[in-house]
Structures are given as C-alpha cells and as structure tokens.
Amino acid sequence: MKVAIVGATGLVGSMMLKILEERNFPVTELIPVASERSVGTKVTFKGKEYDVVSADTAIDMKPAVALFSAGGGVSLELAPKFAAAGCRVIDNSSAWRMHNDIKLVVPEVNGHVVTKEDMIIANPNCSTIQMVMVLQPLHLKYKIKRVVVSTYQSVSGTGQKAVKELMDERAGKSGQGVYPHHIDLNVIPHIDVFQENGYTKEEMKMSLETCKIMGDDSIKVTATAVRVPVIGGHSESVNIEFVNDFYESDIKEELSNVSGVVVIDNPAMNGYPMPLEAEGKDEVFVGRIRRDYSQPNTLNCWIVADNLRKGAATNAVQIAKLLHNNGWI
Ligand code: 2RA
Secondary structure, eight states, X not given: OEEEEETTTSHHHHHHHHHHHHTTOOOSEEEEEOOGGGTXXXXXXXXXXXXXXXXXXXXXXXXSEEEEOSOHHHHHHHHHHHHHTTOEEEEOSSTTTTOTTSEEOOHHHHGGGOOTTOSEEEOOOHHHHHHHHHHHHHHXXXXXXXXXXXXXXXXXGTOHHHHHHHHHHHTTOOOOOSSSSOOTTOXXXXXXXXXXXXXXXXXXXXXXXXXXXXXXXXXXXXXXEEEOSOSSOEEEEEEEEESSOOOHHHHHHHHHTSTTEEEOOBGGGTBOOOHHHHTTOOSEEEEEEEEOTTSTTEEEEEEEEOTTIIIIIHHHHHHHHHHHHTTOO
C-alpha cells in the first residue's frame, strides 16, 4: 500500500514513520511530503531512503492513505485535494476536527463511527485523546455530568523548536522566543491563542472535542491548559462528576480492563503515572484514583500519556489500521 506522510520531517511526522514501522503496517511505498524547502531531502523508512516530495507530486503518485501533521493551514488546503484524488486522509491538525461532516476518532472510543464514505478523518488533540480514553468507559457505566481538567503539557507538543528551547535554556543559552516566557524552571498557563471568552484554543479544543468524540453534548468540560518544562508526555489532573455513585475499587477494576489503558495506582509504593515513564509507550496511564469528598458522585484521577504517540502518531496509525481492516484502503 502506498502511504503518504504530509509533514514527514516534523516531530509527529517522524513518529508516524516510527509507529508504521513498529506495527508493521503494510506499506509498499512511502511518500514523504514536506514544505518546498524540504523537497529533495530524504527520510529513512524500514532501512530504505525515500525522497521528500511536494504535495502535487505525492497526489500524482496515488497514495491509498495520507497521514497529515503539517499544521492547520496545510490541512485545510491539501486534505481536500488528496481526498479528491481518492486518497483517504487522517489529519492530525485541528483544521477539520469540529467540521460537521468530518469524523473525530479515537478508535477505542468511537471507531465504530467511521464508514467507507469518510475520505477525511480527524485525529483529536493529544490532550483530548488521553482524557477520553479514561472518560468513555466510566461514562458508559456512571454517566458523566461534568469534567474539570488541568493539564501539564510537554514542550514536545509545540514541536522540535520548543524542545530545543527548553534544552538550550537548561544549558544556560538564551532561547529563540518559542514561548512568551522562559519555560525552564517555570510553567506557562497559555497553550495556543486566547479566545474572547478568556480560554485558550487548547482549552476549548478539550471541551468541544470531548463531547464530539463521546457523542454526548450534555457533558460539561472546563479546562486549564498549562505548558510545563517536560519532554516525555502530557499529564492531566481530572475531576469527574457522575450522575451515579461508584465504588473506587470498581472504577480501578473497570479501567484495568480497558484496552490501551494501564492503571498505576499504588501511592503507598509511590506508584503513579509520570511522563518520564510514559515516554515511548502507546498506552494511556491513569492513577491517583480517589473520591472527591467535596461533592457527591465525584472522582479525581491523574492521566499521563506520550503525546507524540497515543496523543498523535499512534492514534493516527490505529485509524489507518481500522480503515485497512475494513478493506477500505
Ligand atoms: C500542544 N496539544 O501540546 C497541543 C498541540 N500538539 O501544544
């Protein structure tokens, strides 16, 4: 199968290549696509070098599927062109996520909504993906009324320049101004742009995408998204108010049986999820599971995942696998 990666030289694009290889996805020909300035450079996939090509060249090569992670502007312009040429698009940008006709998919949560007709499928925001992996099984059993989430997001979510910024600052070098403030030894409560309502786009993504993926607009979500000097993954403190009461032991048991979720919850042994340990893994890790005694039917938990893997590349490849398993690519 011919597979295009649009944004192949970026952090997520490179991770997509890694995941495709790790999972032995049936790629017969790789078509790496990047900006004009990268055309002619090479990427290595399964020990073979491939020339980076332009989007037009890639379309002419007729890929069966294209994984995008090149920013919203590129996706808005190019996803329809690839789709019109008969290529399925799985887009990691935010461009199409809230479009009425575009499915927003976490395979373990709502993979069933994908149909043969879907030519563009949106990959959710990384901080949303890891949260809904935990919320969905609990929603089905206890029905969620409201979620309050605070995120602690890795600089890798911003990209390669941000990772370099952090490491340069840690080495005492001046930064490139990737963030509005110093990131080392600091936290910045500002991810993406501020909206009129005082929330950032990142925070609004978590609210809106969660309801779309879970198929329930009655779920109220409020978020505070924070950038922290971490590389390996995003962490989230999540407070969940249910319609129905629960036993903590049942919650831990239920989450332990969810595919793609790992419970690490052993405070007595300092056992809880951390990005340093989640990095490089595809699972979503949940711990610090405990009742919120300040109000009825409410739970606190702590969710961590590698934002480049399950938060982006792995989820996208899982969607491609879903299409392949259905014989649609
Ligand atoms: C971030 N979730 O962490 C956003 C985009 N990857 O910056």
